[in-house]
Amino acid sequence: MTTPVCPSASTAAKSAATPAAQYVPYAAQATYPPYTSFSSYVRARGPVLLRTARSLTANPSDAEDLLQTALTKTYVAWERIEDHRALDGYVRRALLNTRTSQWRKRKVDEFACEELPEPAGLPEPDPAERQVLHDAMWRAVMRLPDRQRAMVVLRYYEDLSEAQTAEVLGVSVGTVKSAVSRALGKLREDPELSPAR
Numbered sequence: 001m002t003t004p005v006c007p008s009a010s011t012a013a014k015s016a017a018t019p020a021a022q023y024v025p026y027a028a029q030a031t032y033p034p035y036t037s038f039s040s041y042v043r044a045r046g047p048v049l050l051r052t053a054r055s056l057t058a059n060p061s062d063a064e065d066l067l068q069t070a071l072t073k074t075y076v077a078w079e080r081i082e083d084h085r086a087l088d089g090y091v092r093r094a095l096l097n098t099r100t101s102q103w104r105k106r107k108v109d110e111f112a113c114e115e116l117p118e119p120a121g122l123p124e125p126d127p128a129e130r131q132v133l134h135d136a137m138w139r140a141v142m143r144l145p146d147r148q149r150a151m152v153v154l155r156y157y158e159d160l161s162e163a164q165t166a167e168v169l170g171v172s173v174g175t176v177k178s179a180v181s182r183a184l185g186k187l188r189e190d191p192e193l194s195p196a197r
Helices: 007-016 033-056 060-076 084-104 127-142 146-157 162-169 173-189 191-196
Strands: none
Touching (some): 033 060, 033 084, 127 191
């Protein structure tokens, strides 16, 4: 028979093998000679109380800490609790009071000031001006020769690559490049688009 070098290692191994549904809070893992009934209570009701703690905070680790604090308060008051049938209510009240205290002690990082700390962003363009430009661009595209118009629409409106455009139209990639280049040159010279340049 081998004796573990560190007694706490065997305890840790046993607690690691405990399924999550049988969560035993740290308060119940130690032995409290004067209050063995407390240890029995925590072992029996730990998972239910943990579910209550999880309903009070979003983070599971915070819920475990919250439960440990409430159980510590319960342990300290163990002799004063007359009716042990009402222990769940006592612990739930301790959970709620502890959580409320934590919430009240939260540090407030926001404060009012005269100047806004956020940098001023770029002004948004007027939607009406954008629509006017969009309409003018579409009219200019419609004035292009059919083949150039098809290539511009596939490349820039449908967002196809040069190879995909060439495949759709049944031409070479070089033809697409030269035709799109000529089309863009015509669009740059279009008098209706001159204010946009």
